[in-house]
Amino acid sequence: xxxxxxxxxxxxxxxxxxGVQLAAAYPGTPSTEVVKNCANxxxxxxxxxxxxxVSLDVATGASYSGRRALCAMKHVGMNVAADSLFSAxxxxxxxxxxxxxxxxxxQHSSQNEQDNRNYARFAKVPMLEPSDSEEAKKFVRIxxxxxxxFDTPVIIRTTTRLSHSRTLVEIEDSNRVVxxxxxxxxxxxxxxxxxxxxxxxxxxxxxxxxxxxLEEYAETTELNRIEPGDDEIGIITSGIIYQYARxxxxxxxxxxxxxxxxxxxxxxQDFAKRVKKLVIIEELDPIFEKHxxxxxxxxxxxxxxxxxxEFNPSLIRELSYNAGLIKEAPPEVSCANTELPVRPxxxxxxxxxxxxxxxxxxxxxxVFGDIGCYTLGAAPPLSAVHTCTCMGAGFGLVHGVDKMxxxxxxxxVLGDSTFFHxxxxxxxxxxxxxxTSTLIITDNRITAMTGHQDNPGSGKTLxxxxxxxxxxxxxxxxxxxxxVEVVNPYxxxxxxxxxxxxxxxxxxxxxxxxxxxxxxxxxxxxxxxVDPETCTNCGTCLKIGCPPLIKTExxxxxxxxxxxxxxxxxxxxxxxxxxxxxxx
Amino acid sequence: xxxxIDIIIAGVGGQGTILASDILVEVGYxxxxxxxxxxxxxxxxxxGGVESQVRWGKKVYSPLIEKGKADYLIxxxxxxxxxxxxxxxxxxIVYVNKHKMFPPTVTSGQAEYPAExxxxxxxxxRAGRYEWVDAMAAARELGNPALAGxxxxxxxxxxxxxxxxxxxxxxTELVPAKFVELNKKAFITGREMKKGA
Numbered sequence: 001x002x003x004x005x006x007x008x009x010x011x012x013x014x015x016x017x018x019g020v021q022l023a024a025a026y027p028g029t030p031s032t033e034v035v036k037n038c039a040n041x042x043x044x045x046x047x048x049x050x051x052x053x054v055s056l057d058v059a060t061g062a063s064y065s066g067r068r069a070l071c072a073m074k075h076v077g078m079n080v081a082a083d084s085l086f087s088a089x090x091x092x093x094x095x096x097x098x099x100x101x102x103x104x105x106x107q108h109s110s111q112n113e114q115d116n117r118n119y120a121r122f123a124k125v126p127m128l129e130p131s132d133s134e135e136a137k138k139f140v141r142i143x144x145x146x147x148x149x150f151d152t153p154v155i156i157r158t159t160t161r162l163s164h165s166r167t168l169v170e171i172e173d174s175n176r177v178v179x180x181x182x183x184x185x186x187x188x189x190x191x192x193x194x195x196x197x198x199x200x201x202x203x204x205x206x207x208x209x210x211x212x213x214l215e216e217y218a219e220t221t222e223l224n225r226i227e228p229g230d231d232e233i234g235i236i237t238s239g240i241i242y243q244y245a246r247x248x249x250x251x252x253x254x255x256x257x258x259x260x261x262x263x264x265x266x267x268x269q270d271f272a273k274r275v276k277k278l279v280i281i282e283e284l285d286p287i288f289e290k291h292x293x294x295x296x297x298x299x300x301x302x303x304x305x306x307x308x309x310e311f312n313p314s315l316i317r318e319l320s321y322n323a324g325l326i327k328e329a330p331p332e333v334s335c336a337n338t339e340l341p342v343r344p345x346x347x348x349x350x351x352x353x354x355x356x357x358x359x360x361x362x363x364x365x366x367v368f369g370d371i372g373c374y375t376l377g378a379a380p381p382l383s384a385v386h387t388c389t390c391m392g393a394g395f396g397l398v399h400g401v402d403k404m405x406x407x408x409x410x411x412x413v414l415g416d417s418t419f420f421h422x423x424x425x426x427x428x429x430x431x432x433x434x435x436t437s438t439l440i441i442t443d444n445r446i447t448a449m450t451g452h453q454d455n456p457g458s459g460k461t462l463x464x465x466x467x468x469x470x471x472x473x474x475x476x477x478x479x480x481x482x483x484v485e486v487v488n489p490y491x492x493x494x495x496x497x498x499x500x501x502x503x504x505x506x507x508x509x510x511x512x513x514x515x516x517x518x519x520x521x522x523x524x525x526x527x528x529x530v531d532p533e534t535c536t537n538c539g540t541c542l543k544i545g546c547p548p549l550i551k552t553e554x555x556x557x558x559x560x561x562x563x564x565x566x567x568x569x570x571x572x573x574x575x576x577x578x579x580x581x582x583x584x
Numbered sequence: 585x586x587x588x589i590d591i592i593i594a595g596v597g598g599q600g601t602i603l604a605s606d607i608l609v610e611v612g613y614x615x616x617x618x619x620x621x622x623x624x625x626x627x628x629x630x631x632g633g634v635e636s637q638v639r640w641g642k643k644v645y646s647p648l649i650e651k652g653k654a655d656y657l658i659x660x661x662x663x664x665x666x667x668x669x670x671x672x673x674x675x676x677i678v679y680v681n682k683h684k685m686f687p688p689t690v691t692s693g694q695a696e697y698p699a700e701x702x703x704x705x706x707x708x709x710r711a712g713r714y715e716w717v718d719a720m721a722a723a724r725e726l727g728n729p730a731l732a733g734x735x736x737x738x739x740x741x742x743x744x745x746x747x748x749x750x751x752x753x754x755x756t757e758l759v760p761a762k763f764v765e766l767n768k769k770a771f772i773t774g775r776e777m778k779k780g781a
Binding site: 002004108132160161164165166167168240243244246247312313314317330331332333334335336337338340341342343344345346347348373376381542545547548549550551559561 | 596606609610613618619620621622623624630631632633645646647648649650651652653663664666667669670671672673686687688689690691692693695696697698702703706710729
C-alpha cells in the first residue's frame with residue numbers, strides 16, 4: 001500500500017520504522033512537521049526543546065543510552081546546535097543518531113540561505129540527501145544503521161521543496177524495527193565521552209579514520225547510483241534537484257548522490273570517463289563542483305547554474321538551453337502586462353502585537369527586534385522594527401547599542417518562545433553588566449509563527465500533556481530584574497506610558513506585553529462599525545496596518561469576514577468614529 | 585488516461601488551497617496516476633499568497649510545474665490567479681473564483697486592485713479557455729465562504745474524467761467529519777456550475 005506523505009511526514013514515518021525512541025526539535029520552517037509528526041507514533045517520545053542545541057543534546061543523550069534518536073532543525077538551527085554537533089562527532093554515539101536538517105533555498109521563510117552541506121564537511125560527519133518522500137522515509141533507517149556502523153551522528157539534509165512536497169511512500173509497518181523495552185544501561189567510558197584534551201586528541205584520530213572508512217563506504221553504497229543514458233552528458237546531482245534534472249535531461253547519464261558527504265571519489269572519476277561533458281547541478285554552494293575540480297576533472301557548474309536562489313525545472317531548462325546543453329528551447333512565456341499589487345504577509349487581524357508596535361511607533365523608539373510573528377512589526381505602515389537578524393539577538397544588540405549611548409530612545413523586543421530559546425542569556429548580560437536597556441517580551445503564550453507549537457510558557461507538552469508553565473515574570477525577577485511590568489498590548493496609551501517610564505528610568509526594565517495569540521485561542525468579537533457621519537477619513541486607523549480596514553473615497557470601511565473584532569482601531573480613532581459592537 | 589495533467593491552485597492564506605490540493609493529489613493517485621504536489625507554506629497564515637502545484641502523470645519527477653506547461657490554473661482569488669500568466673499556454677484552461685481579497689497595499693490606498701476586465705484579458709489572452717466561476721457567491725449561499733475552494737474543485741472535476749464517487753470518497757477522508765456533508769454538497773454545486781449546464 002502507498003500513501004501520499006510530505007517529506008517531513010515521511011521522515012517521521014521513517015523514524016517510526018527505524019525504531020527511533022526519541023525525537024526532539026525546536027520548531028523552524030521548513031523542518032517543524034518532522035518532530036510534530038513523530039509525536040503521532042506511540043513508540044516515539046517526542047518533545048519541543050527550548051532551542052536546537054538542547055534538542056541535539058537531548059537526542060545525543062538518548063543515543064548514548066543505546067537508543068535510536070532523531071532531532072530536526074532548520075538550517076539556521078544548526079548554527080545554534082553546532083557546538084553540540086562537533087562534540088557528538090568526536091564522542092560518536094551508541095544508538096543511531098540522525099539529525100534532519102532543512103535548508104531553505106530561496107529563503108521562503110528564513111533570514112539567510114546557507115548551505116548546510118558545509119556542516120557535514122566541517123564536522124566530519126556523513127550526510128545523506130533524499131530526493132522524494134519515499135527516500136526520506138528510507139534514509140532515516142539507513143541513517144540509523146550508518147550511524148551505528150560508523151559510530152557517528154548522521155545528518156540528513158532536506159530543503160523546503162522536499163519537506164513540503166507530497167509524494168508517494170510505500171507503507172511497510174510490518175517491516176519495522178520494534179524498539180527494545182529493556183531498561184538501557186548507561187556505559188561509562190572516559191575515553192569516548194569525556195572530551196578533555198587528552199581524550200579528545202585520541203578521538204580526533206578516530207574521527208579522521210572514520211571519515212576514510214566512510215569514503216570507502218560512499219564508493220559502494222546503493223545510496224549513490226548511476227542512471228545510464230547517452231554518453232554526451234553526465235550530470236552529478238542530488239536531492240530534489242535530481243528530479244528537475246531528470247525532467248530536463250530525460251536521456252542523460254546521471255550520477256545521483258544519496259550520500260552527499262563524504263563524496264565517492266572513484267565513482268565520480270569513473271563516471272567522468274564515460275561521458276563527454278560532466279555537468280554539476282547543485283543548489284547553493286559549489287560543494288560537488290569543488291570536489292570534482294580538485295580531482296582535476298573538467299566540468300560545467302556554477303558558471304551555468306547559480307549559487308543564489310532556489311532552482312526549479314523551468315530555470316534548469318532555461319539555463320541548460322542557454323548553455324547549449326539541450327536543444328529544445330523552453331516554451332515562450334510572458335508575464336502579465338498590468339503591474340500587480342504585492343501581497344506581503346502581515347500581522348493577523350486582531351493580533352496583540354499590533355497594539356505594542358503602534359505604541360512603539362508613536363514613541364518613535366528604535367526597536368531591536370527578533371525572529372517571530374512580531375518581526376512583521378517591521379512591515380509598513382507600522383515600520384516599527386529596525387533589526388531582525390537571528391534568534392535571541394535583539395536583547396544583545398540593544399545592550400551593545402545602549403552601551404554606546406546612541407542618540408534617541410531604544411528598546412529590545414522578542415517573543416515568549418524566543419525568550420526561552422535564547423533571550424534569557426542576553427537579559428542576564430543586561431542585568432548583570434549594569435545595562436540600562438528596556439527589554440520587551442511579547443508573550444502570546446505560543447510559538448505562533450511556525451504554526452502554533454507549545455513552548456515552556458504555554459502549559460502543554462508536544463505529547464499533549466499538561467505541564468507546569470514556566471512563568472516569565474518569575475524567571476525575569478529571579479534573574480534580578482527590579483523593574484518588571486506586565487501590560488496588555490491592546491491598551492496603547494498604557495503601553496506608551498510604561499515604555500516611556502522604563503526608558504527614562506536609566507536602569508534595566510522588563511516589560512511583558514501579554515495577550516494569548518487570538519489565532520490560536522480563536523478569540524473573536526463582533527465587528528466594530530464605522531459611523532460615516534463622524535469618520536473624517538483622516539487615515540489614523542490605517543496606520544496600524546490591519547488588513548480588514550479599507551480606505552474608500554469618503555470613509556474607512558471594515559471587511560467583516562477578515563475582522564477579528566479586537567477593537568484596536570476603535571481605540572485609536574481620534575474622532576470616535578469606530579464603535580465597538582457593544583457600544584453600538 | 586492522459587499523459588500528464590498539471591494544475592496550479594493560487595489563493596490567499598486561509599482560503600483552503602492546501603486542503604483542495606491535498607484532495608486533488610489524492611484523487612489523481614486513486615485514479616491511477618503517478619502524482620506529486622508542492623506547496624509553499626511559509627508565512628501563508630499571515631495573509632500572504634499561497635500556491636499549490638499538483639501533477640498527475642504516467643511518471644512524475646519534479647513536484648514543480650514548468651512555466652508555460654500548466655494545463656489548469658485554478659484561481660481562488662482574482663489577483664492571485666493573475667500572477668501565474670507565465671505558466672499558461674494556448675491550451676491551458678483557467679477557472680477563477682469571482683472574488684477579490686484586497687492586499688494591504690490596496691486597502692491603504694498605495695496601490696490599485698486591477699480591474700476584473702484586465703485580469704480576464706491578461707489570463708484569457710494566454711490561455712485556451714477562461715471562465716469566471718461564481719464560487720464565492722455559491723459558497724455564501726451554502727452558508728460558509730470557506731466552501732468556495734471545494735466548489736472550484738467541483739468545477740474543475742467536470743474536465744478531469746474521474747468518477748464523482750472517487751472525489752466524494754476522498755473528500756470524506758480528508759475533510760473533518762462534521763464538515764463532510766457540506767463539502768460534498770459544495771463539490772456537487774461546483775460540478776453543476778459548468779457554463780451552460
